Amino acid sequence: MLAKEDESRCYLYLNGRVIGHIADPDAYVSEIRAARRKGLISGETNIAFIKSLNVININTDRGRIRKPYIIVEHMKPKMTPEIVEKVKKRELDFNSLLRNGILEYLDAEEEENALVAFNEEDITDKTTHMEIDVASIFGFTVNTSPFPEHNNIARHAMLANFTKQAEGLYASNFNLRFDSRGYLLFYPQAPIVTTVAYDGANIKHHPSGQNFVVALSTYYGYNMADAIVVNKSAVDRGLGRSIFYKTYVDEERRYPGGQKDKFKIPQPTAEGYMGEHAYSKLGDDGIIEPEMKVVEGDALIGKVAPPRFLEESIGAGGLEEKMRDDSSVLKTGETGSVDSVIFTESTGATKIVKVRVRSLRIPEKGDKFASRHGQKGVIAMVVPQEDMPFTAEGIVPDLLLNPHSIPTRLTFGHLLEELAGKAGAVGGHIVDGTAFTEKGSARIEGYGKILEKYGFDKNGEETLYDGMTGKPFKAGIFTGVVYYNRLYHMVSNKIQVRSRGKVQILTHQPTEGKARQGALRFGEMERDALIGYGASLLLKERLLDQSxxxxxxxxxxxxxxxxxxxxxxxxxxxxxxxxxxxxxxxxxxxxxxxxxxxxxxxxxxxxxxx
Amino acid sequence: MAKEKSSDFKVEFGEPVGMIAAQSVGEPGTQMILRSFHFAGIESAIATSGLPRIVELVDAKKRPTTPLSTIYLDAKASRNIDDAEKVAAKINEVRMGTLVRRIIENFAKGTIKIALSRQELESEDMTPRQVADRLGKLLSLEVAVEGLVLTVKTHTKNLKEVRAVRVKIMRSVISGIEGAGKAIVQKNLKTGEFYIISAGSNIEGMMGIEGIDKSRIYTNDVFAIYRLFGIEAARNAIARELQLTLDEQKISVDLRHLLLIADAMTASGSVKGVGRHGLSGEKKSVFARAAYEETVKHLINAAAFGETDQMRGVTENILVGKQIPIGTGSVRLAIKKEDMSKVKP
Missing domain, CATH: 3.90.1800.10 (RNA polymerase alpha subunit dimerisation domain)
Known part of the structure; x- marks a missing residue:
């Protein structure tokens, strides 16, 4: 690289390399930009003059993130009402707007030279660009959530993660698919509060959540610290109910030496035979039948394989070849019904069997839910409807959310959605929650009017009555409708206990991990804690007697x-x-x-x- | 009552004080990593703080990453800014490298031309003549002055030798004390006292300067303190520096934990780190050393010298599965009950 010898010169960097210096940087930059807008040079060129370093950076390389803006010249956006009309009539498309210098893409570096106005009223004589839509300052994922402008940015990052984990109608051909794991929500609903991005992406045709009636209330301490309380009757009616599919696959492999696996019920002489009972549900062909109820330890695919070491097969009487049991067994802690069984073939012309096991996942203590505002929670109690608080109209909330979870997280969008959802529910219409379309105060007023029209409190408050005593609560309790996702982290897939059990062959120490029925590791830091207490006999018990x-x-x-x-x-x-x-x-x-x-x-x- | 209460907090026999000290420093240390991100990007002149500084102290690094000294002045200079500045000028280390704008060797003539930076000269309040005289004395060579350009005659045309002279020139200290760094006068806003802070730790050199208060000189360089004042001072310096660093992060750790660490590091009479090359590497037990780092090396050396592990420590007893000699495990039966009758009073 050329050394930058003279501070007074404005050097020109093309994709990070010095290519020369410029006498009048401002004029040069505007010339390049003008040429780009005319279409004389590629629209993928971006140029930025960095005044503090007296350097011009031209970037044309790949991998830059760029965003389109409306060009503003002489305080007038180039996107005139006439052009908007033409776009509406589909006479102009997006690319032609780019070609005609009405829109242009800026990269992160050139944005530093731009002054972007939110809308036409904000334009001053220094403004260079205008947003196509203010909501476009957020990305797509954030724009699918309602009222993102009222939430903390960190919550948007969490929202993006939770959206990925939500159960829903993940594919309309789910019945024909053999996904290794599949989660299917029973009654997915389109949200009452939607956004332009959400509608545009057509997510409402394969939604992944339900509209919950939420009361912002505590419940005898059972919803402290991100715990949630749900209505048992609502759960019985199908709230958050889902199905968990798991596919077991096995193949009749061929081995060098002409040996191969075989699907069948293993004979009792086979090595590793698990006892007659384990294979009792298999059909004659060694494969389980559909709609068979299975529990842990049941064989799904019976298979025998040749022994692992050659010597074992020799000298076993010679009459029958010694075989090893290699059946697929339902893993520990799992139960369900066999949903469907298919036979197919690999590219190597070996037989493949796929068994899909289905099990019902009714929301229970320990299952995870999240709203579209990065507010996650775990069910701590499923309360019978008669013990839940209710309103004068007899409405019983589906979910009780602790009000403490709102102020510190700064997710005011959650409250807005609750109000908007309620207004939409009572008014019988879908509510738009796209970012920046209206001011928060105007929105609250608008929803309040709808609520008042139907005889509700304009702030969304309700007088709730204690389900246990029947007495009204003194404070009005904020109640509304919020769209909740059920996330695929469920206790039934994670729960594991052990008191005594398997040990590793090499070390004689207990095994680790759920799949091996393992123990919890008493690690180095735990060891240090016991040393710190001077509890030497307890330490010996943990590390020797119990290990x-x-x-x-x-x-x-x-x-x-x-x-x-x-x-x-x-x-x-x-x-x-x-x-x-x-x-x-x-x-x-x-x-x-x-x-x-x-x-x-x-x-x-x-x-x-x- | 107070006496009774205070005796409740006495350390009992067999209490694992080292483990408690380690945990008491270690646990807040995990929070520090997260917090130190907040300080990223601030001027590099600020002394290393947070976890890197703790690691530096505990590892007994020979030289701190950012050495810093506080030099208090005697009664006269500490009240007068001009006198204080004079003392600071005597300490302030100016290296040739900072004054030079450009340096060119002429290998054919065996001369080196040095263009000085006017800005740097002005900020150090020096003339090219002074620089030339000092340089000439240091190198015992002839140095000619012409405006801002100095010309050094090396008496040799050997390429390597000329280069060596150039390197020597750039490293030479033109004024101040070598290893004292930049010295700046500061004012204590409470007492109105002037003192000097310098970005170096050569307190041995600074002790010779007139006008300073020798009894209060301080540096964050533990080894400089050890060399000048001895091991007891070094022990106090380690504990003090640890505490200052933790205080800076608003982490409160009892001083006694830090003193224990400092004691352990200095108990041998010299400053030793706690790691592989220090305390852990000098453990008596072969197994304890092998369990930490360089397992095979320790085992092979133990075999070569026929070492015996006495099984007195914690690590080795956990390894074999014995009760550890700590806490409840530190007591042993001296005599059986039935044998008591045999003992004559």
Whole structure:
């Protein structure tokens, strides 16, 4: 790169490389821009004059994020009413607006040179561009949520994540699909409060949520800290109800040496046979039948495979080849019905079986829900309708949201949506919640008028009556309709318990993870905490007695580990042949360490204080 | 009553004070990482703070990333700004490198031409003549002055030697104390006292300057304090610096935890870090060392020297599955009940 020797010169960088210097940067930049607007040079060129560094940056490379703006010249936007008319009549399209210098794309760098007005009233003599729509300062995902301009930016980031996790009608051919995991909401609804972006993307034809009647109220402390309370009768009527599909796949593989797998009910002689009961639901062909109720441990696809090591197959009488059970079993903690079974073929002409298991997911304690404002919550209690608060009209909320969850998160859009949703519900129409279309105060007023028209409080407040005592609450409680998503994190897929169980072969320590029925790790920091308390016996219990305790024989002569010879019925030290031993409790991990040290050609010697 | 209460807080025999100190510093440390982001982008002149500074102290780095000294002045200079500035000028380290705008060697003639920066000269209040004289003395070479341009005659035409002289020129200290850094006079707004802060830690050199209060000189360089004042001072410096850094982040950790860390680091008579090259690497137990870092190295060395692990520490006892000699595990049965009768009073 050319060294920048003279501060007074304005250097010109093309895609980050110096290509020369310019005497009059302002004139140069406006010349390039004029040429671009005329279509003389590519519209993908962006130029920016950075005054503080006295540098011009021209960018034409790929990967820049750019956004279209209406060009403003002499305080007049180029997008005149006549042109708008033509666009409406479809005489002009977007690209022709770009070609004719009415719109142009700016990148992040050129935006620094622009002064963008929100609308025509904001235009001053310094304005260079105008937004096509003010809502376009947000991205698409944010624009699908209602009233985003009233929410904290950090909540929008959360919203984007929750939207991805929402259950809904994820594909209209779900019945023909064999997704490894699929979540399907029973009664998806289009939101009462929508936005232009939401309608434009046609999401309302495959929605992923439901309109909940929400009261902003506590419930005997059961909805503290992002917990939510839901109405049991609403759940019984189908609120948030969904189906969970899981597909098990298996294949008749071929192995080198002519051996291959076979779908069938394994014979009791097969290695790893799980007992007659496990295979009781399989059909004659070894595959489970549709609509069969299955629980954990049931085989879905019966399959036998050749043994893992060659020697095992030889010398087994020779009559029948020894086989190994390789059936697909319903995983721990899962239950359901077999939804459908298909047979198909791989590219290698081997047989493939897919079994889709369906199970009902009724909202229960621990299931996760979120509104479109980054407000997530977990069900803490499912309350019978008769114990829920109710209004004079007899309306019982579906969900009780703790009012403390609003002010600190600055999600005022949530409140607006609640009010707008209520107005839409009582008025029987869809409400538009696109960003910046109206001022917040005007919106509140508008919705209030609709509510008043139907005899509701204009602020959305209701007198609620305690379901337990029948007495009215002194304060008016803000009640409305909010669109809620059910997220696919459900306890029934995550719950796991263990008291005693499997251990790893190598270390003799408990296994880890749900799939292996594992234990929770008592890690280093937990260990440090016990040391900090001086609880040395508790620590020994956790790390030895409850983990990998091993009793070994230590040779009193040479300090090596000895063993018991079952044939000769004596204990022997393999190193010195001595028969005098001490039985010592050590961790199996230490035994492995001694073995590994030996593998380094170092002889460890254990000396005992007896 | 107060005495009774205070004895409740006494450390009991067998209490794992080191572990508690480590946790007491470590836990707030996790919050610090998140917070230090707020300070990103501020002027680089500010001293390192937050977690990097803690790591630096605990690892016993030979030189802090941003050395800083506070030099208090004697009765006369601390009341008079002019006197204070004079002392500061004596300390303020000016290197040739900062004054030079351009430097060109002439290998054919064996001369080096140096163009000085007028701006830098003015800010250091120096003339080209002064620079030339000082440079000539330092290099024992002839230095000619012509306006802002100095010409050094090297008496050699050997390329490497000329280059070596150039490097020497750029590194030479024209005025002030080597390793003292930039020295600026500050005023204590409460007492009205003038003092000097400098971006260096050569307090040994600064002690020789007239007009300073030798009893109050301070630096954040633990090793400089250790060299000048000894190990006890270094211990206090470590604890003090740790506390200052934590206070800056509004984290309150009891001083006694920090003193324990400082004690552990200085107990051997020299300043040692807590890591692999310090305390952890010098543990007696082979297993404890092998469990930390460089497992194989420690095992092989232990084998070569026939080391014996006495199994007295925490790590090694957890490893084999024995009760650890801490807390409830630190007591042992001295004599069995039935044996008591055998003991004659």
């Amino acid at each position: 990998d305790k091993a009793e070994v024989l230590i040779c009193k002569e040479c300090g090596d580990i000895g063993y018991y010879d079952r044939i000769k019925r004596v204990t022997i030290c393999p190193l010195c042949g001595s028969n005098s031993f001490a039985e010592v409790e050590i961790s199996y991990a230490f035994k492995i360490l001694l073995d590994e040290i030996k593998s380094l050609h170092i002889m460890p010697e254990v000396r005992l204080n007896v």
